[in-house]
Amino acid sequence: MRRPITHDQRLKKLRGGRARDDAAYDRGRRAKCPALSSAARIRGSARWKAVRAEKRRRDPLCQMHEARGATVEASSVDHIKPLATHPELAFVMSNLMSLCEPCHAKKSAQERMAR
Numbered sequence: 001m002r003r004p005i006t007h008d009q010r011l012k013k014l015r016g017g018r019a020r021d022d023a024a025y026d027r028g029r030r031a032k033c034p035a036l037s038s039a040a041r042i043r044g045s046a047r048w049k050a051v052r053a054e055k056r057r058r059d060p061l062c063q064m065h066e067a068r069g070a071t072v073e074a075s076s077v078d079h080i081k082p083l084a085t086h087p088e089l090a091f092v093m094s095n096l097m098s099l100c101e102p103c104h105a106k107k108s109a110q111e112r113m114a115r
């Protein structure tokens, strides 16, 4: 029986010779602003796009509006615990919230002030 390969091994296989260059590039970026660059990498990933699409399919309405009994279509998916401080929760459904643009802007502004 073939042993299943790990996620890392599959990544290496997919990226081939580029893996080392990418790692060096990431190290350079992380040195400048560690939390932000890893958040940007997550946001650009195919995995995040798939998780975000799944969340919007499950919760098409803005959950902050919904909590107040209002029905507004969501336009984005937000991390309840921010990516910058909780990258390990990036793909955890229970850490995601569907939001409309005004609610998303409000929450992001509050997070910036809290920092």
Ligand SMILES: [Zn+2]
Pocket (backbone or CB within 6 Å): 062, 063, 064, 065, 072, 099, 100, 101, 102, 103, 104
């Ligand atoms: Zn809203």
